[in-house]
Amino acid sequence: MQQKTLNGSSLEFNLLCRNCSENELCSPIYTAHIRQCPQNTRYYSYIGTVRGEMYTIQKCRCDSGFYRHNTSFETYKIQNDMFPHIFTFKNDSVFFNTRQRTREKFWIEIEKCAPCEVGVFCENSQQQACAAHSTTLTRMSPTRLSCACFPGP
Numbered sequence: 001m002q003q004k005t006l007n008g009s010s011l012e013f014n015l016l017c018r019n020c021s022e023n024e025l026c027s028p029i030y031t032a033h034i035r036q037c038p039q040n041t042r043y044y045s046y047i048g049t050v051r052g053e054m055y056t057i058q059k060c061r062c063d064s065g066f067y068r069h070n071t072s073f074e075t076y077k078i079q080n081d082m083f084p085h086i087f088t089f090k091n092d093s094v095f096f097n098t099r100q101r102t103r104e105k106f107w108i109e110i111e112k113c114a115p116c117e118v119g120v121f122c123e124n125s126q127q128q129a130c131a132a133h134s135t136t137l138t139r140m141s142p143t144r145l146s147c148a149c150f151p152g153p
Contacts, residue, residue, distance in 0.1 A: 025058055025108060040066045040113045050075075055107040062113035062125040064142030070112040077105045115140045121147060 023043045025035040037043050037060035048057045055075070062068050116122035120129055121141040130136060130147035137148055 023060075025060070025110075038110065038112055040115075041111055050107045053105065055105045057107045057109070059109045060111055062111050062122070065116050065122050065140035066113035066125075067116055067122040067127045068111040068125040069114045072110045072112075074108040074110075075106065076108075116142075 023037040023041070025037065025043065040063050041060040042063055044057075044059045044061055046057055048055060050057065111125055113125070116127060116136075116139060118137065118139055118141075119135050120127045121136055121143055122128070123143055128144070130144070133152075134147040134149050136146045138146070141147075
Protein backbone atom coordinates (compact mmCIF):
# COMPACT_ATOMS: atom_id res chain seq x y z
CA MET A 1 0.00 0.00 0.00
CA GLN A 2 1.11 3.52 -0.71
CA GLN A 3 -0.42 6.74 0.64
CA LYS A 4 -1.00 9.71 -1.63
CA THR A 5 -2.95 12.95 -1.31
CA LEU A 6 -5.72 13.69 -3.79
CA ASN A 7 -7.77 16.87 -3.62
CA GLY A 8 -6.68 17.35 -0.01
CA SER A 9 -7.63 13.81 1.07
CA SER A 10 -5.15 11.15 2.08
CA LEU A 11 -5.83 7.90 0.23
CA GLU A 12 -4.20 4.48 0.22
CA PHE A 13 -3.40 2.90 -3.13
CA ASN A 14 -2.54 -0.66 -3.89
CA LEU A 15 -0.09 -0.48 -6.76
CA LEU A 16 -0.56 -4.16 -7.60
CA CYS A 17 -2.87 -4.31 -10.60
CA ARG A 18 -5.58 -6.79 -11.53
CA ASN A 19 -8.20 -6.96 -14.25
CA CYS A 20 -11.50 -5.35 -13.39
CA SER A 21 -14.66 -7.38 -13.69
CA GLU A 22 -17.42 -6.41 -16.11
CA ASN A 23 -19.30 -3.98 -13.86
CA GLU A 24 -16.54 -2.42 -11.76
CA LEU A 25 -15.43 1.19 -11.99
CA CYS A 26 -11.88 0.59 -13.04
CA SER A 27 -9.79 3.71 -12.62
CA PRO A 28 -6.59 4.67 -10.79
CA ILE A 29 -8.36 6.25 -7.83
CA TYR A 30 -10.12 2.97 -7.03
CA THR A 31 -7.09 0.69 -6.93
CA ALA A 32 -7.44 0.15 -3.18
CA HIS A 33 -11.22 0.33 -2.95
CA ILE A 34 -12.93 -1.13 -6.01
CA ARG A 35 -16.34 0.39 -6.78
CA GLN A 36 -19.02 -1.84 -8.18
CA CYS A 37 -21.79 -0.44 -10.37
CA PRO A 38 -25.15 -0.62 -8.55
CA GLN A 39 -27.70 -3.29 -9.31
CA ASN A 40 -29.56 -2.90 -12.64
CA THR A 41 -26.80 -0.78 -14.20
CA ARG A 42 -24.02 -1.36 -16.75
CA TYR A 43 -20.54 0.13 -16.88
CA TYR A 44 -19.48 2.37 -19.79
CA SER A 45 -16.20 4.21 -20.32
CA TYR A 46 -15.12 6.57 -23.06
CA ILE A 47 -13.21 9.77 -23.76
CA GLY A 48 -15.58 12.74 -24.00
CA THR A 49 -16.35 16.34 -23.20
CA VAL A 50 -18.09 17.54 -20.04
CA ARG A 51 -18.76 21.26 -19.69
CA GLY A 52 -16.26 21.99 -22.45
CA GLU A 53 -13.36 19.95 -21.01
CA MET A 54 -11.99 16.55 -22.06
CA TYR A 55 -12.37 13.73 -19.51
CA THR A 56 -12.23 10.01 -19.24
CA ILE A 57 -15.93 9.46 -18.59
CA GLN A 58 -17.00 6.44 -16.58
CA LYS A 59 -20.68 5.73 -16.08
CA CYS A 60 -22.91 3.19 -14.44
CA ARG A 61 -26.07 3.57 -16.56
CA CYS A 62 -29.47 1.98 -16.04
CA ASP A 63 -30.20 -1.27 -17.84
CA SER A 64 -33.05 -1.27 -20.35
CA GLY A 65 -36.33 -1.59 -18.51
CA PHE A 66 -35.09 0.66 -15.66
CA TYR A 67 -35.07 4.43 -15.25
CA ARG A 68 -32.74 6.80 -13.41
CA HIS A 69 -34.22 8.13 -10.18
CA ASN A 70 -30.98 9.51 -8.75
CA THR A 71 -27.49 10.26 -10.06
CA SER A 72 -24.25 10.96 -8.24
CA PHE A 73 -21.31 12.71 -9.90
CA GLU A 74 -17.66 12.78 -9.00
CA THR A 75 -14.65 14.30 -10.72
CA TYR A 76 -10.98 14.09 -9.97
CA LYS A 77 -7.64 14.86 -11.51
CA ILE A 78 -4.55 12.79 -10.89
CA GLN A 79 -0.98 14.00 -11.02
CA ASN A 80 1.61 12.32 -13.24
CA ASP A 81 3.69 11.25 -10.25
CA MET A 82 0.75 9.85 -8.28
CA PHE A 83 0.41 6.64 -10.24
CA PRO A 84 3.62 5.28 -11.69
CA HIS A 85 1.61 2.46 -13.30
CA ILE A 86 -0.47 4.96 -15.31
CA PHE A 87 2.27 4.80 -17.92
CA THR A 88 2.11 1.01 -18.27
CA PHE A 89 -1.41 0.77 -19.73
CA LYS A 90 -1.70 -0.67 -23.23
CA ASN A 91 -1.76 1.88 -26.04
CA ASP A 92 -5.38 1.03 -26.87
CA SER A 93 -6.66 1.28 -23.29
CA VAL A 94 -8.89 4.12 -22.15
CA PHE A 95 -6.30 5.09 -19.52
CA PHE A 96 -3.50 5.43 -22.06
CA ASN A 97 -5.79 7.75 -24.03
CA THR A 98 -6.61 9.62 -20.82
CA ARG A 99 -2.95 10.41 -20.27
CA GLN A 100 -2.55 11.56 -23.85
CA ARG A 101 -5.75 13.58 -24.23
CA THR A 102 -7.30 14.52 -20.92
CA ARG A 103 -4.37 15.14 -18.59
CA GLU A 104 -5.68 12.56 -16.14
CA LYS A 105 -9.13 14.10 -15.57
CA PHE A 106 -11.91 11.67 -14.72
CA TRP A 107 -15.70 12.18 -14.63
CA ILE A 108 -17.69 9.50 -12.84
CA GLU A 109 -21.46 9.30 -13.05
CA ILE A 110 -23.39 6.64 -11.14
CA GLU A 111 -27.10 6.21 -11.70
CA LYS A 112 -29.46 4.60 -9.21
CA CYS A 113 -32.25 2.89 -11.07
CA ALA A 114 -35.83 1.76 -10.48
CA PRO A 115 -37.88 -0.68 -12.55
CA CYS A 116 -40.12 0.76 -15.22
CA GLU A 117 -43.83 0.64 -14.32
CA VAL A 118 -46.68 -0.73 -16.40
CA GLY A 119 -47.83 1.86 -18.95
CA VAL A 120 -44.39 3.21 -19.97
CA PHE A 121 -41.12 1.80 -21.31
CA CYS A 122 -37.62 2.66 -20.07
CA GLU A 123 -34.81 3.25 -22.50
CA ASN A 124 -31.58 5.24 -22.10
CA SER A 125 -32.25 5.59 -18.34
CA GLN A 126 -35.53 7.46 -18.94
CA GLN A 127 -39.21 6.62 -18.64
CA GLN A 128 -40.95 7.20 -21.94
CA ALA A 129 -44.61 7.15 -22.88
CA CYS A 130 -45.98 4.88 -25.56
CA ALA A 131 -47.62 6.41 -28.61
CA ALA A 132 -51.24 7.54 -28.33
CA HIS A 133 -53.75 4.73 -27.72
CA SER A 134 -51.07 2.27 -26.60
CA THR A 135 -49.44 1.09 -23.37
CA THR A 136 -47.07 -1.49 -21.99
CA LEU A 137 -48.56 -4.52 -20.29
CA THR A 138 -45.67 -5.49 -18.02
CA ARG A 139 -43.14 -3.85 -15.74
CA MET A 140 -39.54 -3.30 -16.91
CA SER A 141 -40.53 -2.85 -20.56
CA PRO A 142 -37.27 -2.02 -22.34
CA THR A 143 -38.26 -0.44 -25.67
CA ARG A 144 -41.04 1.15 -27.71
CA LEU A 145 -41.61 -2.31 -29.20
CA SER A 146 -43.07 -3.31 -25.80
CA CYS A 147 -46.04 -0.97 -26.38
CA ALA A 148 -49.32 -2.58 -27.40
CA CYS A 149 -52.44 -0.93 -28.81
CA PHE A 150 -55.49 -0.53 -26.58
CA PRO A 151 -58.34 -2.78 -27.68
CA GLY A 152 -60.63 -0.89 -30.05
CA PRO A 153 -64.37 -0.96 -30.74
